[in-house]
C-alpha cells in the first residue's frame with residue numbers, strides 16, 4: 001500500500017524513521033513544529049541490542065560493568081553481551097539526517113506545510129503532561145579533573161548517597177577516563193527544583209566520594225522526562241516516539257523502544273499493511289512500571305532500597321533484559337520478590353481497586 005508519509009517533528013523518532021525512508025513506499029516529509037524550543041544536545045545511554053548496531057558504532061564509551069550504590073550496599077553488575085553505551089544525541093540525529101537526505105526525505109517548516117489529503121500523518125511532538133505526573137528531571141556536567149579520580153571500567157547508574165528530601169535522588173556518573181566524566185544529579189518527583197540544587201548536589205558528591213573539588217566543565221545538560229501513561233499531543237493524530245508511548249514509564253529510557261517501534265511498523269508495512277506505530281512495550285511491563293511509579297510517587301524514600309534490591313537480585317544480563325522489556329517470567333518474578341512488600345501491596349491494590357470518587361455536594 002503506498003501513501004505519502006508526513007511526520008510532525010524532527011527529533012529522535014522522526015529522524016530515526018526518516019533514516020529508513022528507503023524501506024517504505026511513498027515519500028516521507030518531516031514537518032518542523034513552529035512552537036518547538038531550540039534542540040539541545042545530550043548524552044544518551046543504552047544497552048547494546050541487535051537493533052542498535054548503528055548507534056553502537058557511534059558510542060563515545062562502552063562499559064561492561066555498571067553499579068547501583070546506596071549508603072549501605074553496592075551492586076556491581078556485568079554483561080559481556082550487552083554492555084552499557086553512551087553517545088551524543090547530535091551524532092545520532094546528524095547520521096539520520098544524512099541517510100534521510102539520501103532517500104529524498106523533505107524537512108520543511110510548519111508554516112510552509114499543507115497536509116495532503118491522502119497522506120498518512122503522524123505526530124512526534126511531546127505528549128501531554130498531566131498535573132501530578134512523576135517527572136525524571138536532571139542536570140549534568142561533563143568534567144575534566146586535574147587528578148586521576150574515576151574508574152573508567154564501571155558506569156555508576158545510580159548512586160543514592162545524596163540528599164533524598166526532594167524525591168528519589170541519585171547521581172549518574174559515566175566515567176570516560178580516569179580524569180573525565182559526565183556527572184548528573186537526577187530526581188524522580190512531581191515538582192522541579194532550582195538549577196543550583198542539582199549543581200550543589202553534584203559538587204558535594206564529587207567532593208565527598210571522589211575528593212574532586214577542582215575541575216573544568218566541557219558540556220552541560222539538563223532535561224525533564226515525564227513518566228507514566230501519557231496522552232498524545234493531539235488526540236486526533238497518531239503518535240510516534242515518546243508521543244506514541246515509547247518512553248519506558250518507570251525508567252525514562254526510550255531510544256531502544258523508539259527503534260523497535262519504527263522497526264515493527266516498517267516490517268508490517270513491508271508485509272503489505274498500512275504503516276502504523278504501536279506502543280512498543282509489553283502490557284505486563286507497563287503494569288509493573290505503573291505499580292513502581294505509584295510507589296515512587298507515594299513513598300520516594302523506598303526508591304534506593306527498591307533499586308539496590310533489584311540490582312542484587314539479578315545478574316547483568318537479567319538486569320538489561322528487564323529494563324529492555326525482554327525479561328522472561330523468572331526474571332520478572334525475581335524483581336517482584338526483591339521489592340519491599342508493604343509499599344508494593346498498597347500500590348498494587350490501588351491499581352486493581354480504583355479509588356472511590358468523592359462527589360461533593362453543590363452548595364447553593
Ligand SMILES: Cc1cc2nc3c(=O)[nH]c(=O)nc-3n(C[C@H](O)[C@H](O)[C@H](O)COP(=O)(O)OP(=O)(O)OC[C@H]3O[C@@H](n4cnc5c(N)ncnc54)[C@H](O)[C@@H]3O)c2cc1C
Pocket residue numbers: 008009010011012013014032033034035036037042043044045046124125126222223224225240241242243247252253254255256258
Ligand atoms: C534530556 C533527555 C535525556 C534523555 N536521555 C535518554 C537516554 O540516555 N537513553 C534513552 O533511551 N532515552 C533518553 N531520553 C528519552 C528519549 O530517548 C528522548 O526523549 C527522545 O528524544 C524521544 O524522541 P522523540 O522523537 O519522541 O522526541 P524528541 O526527540 O524530543 O522530538 C520531539 C519533537 O517535537 C518538537 N517539540 C518539542 N517541544 C515542542 C512543543 N512544545 N511544541 C511543538 N513541538 C515541540 C521537537 O522540536 C521535536 O521535533 C532522554 C530524554 C531527554 C529529554
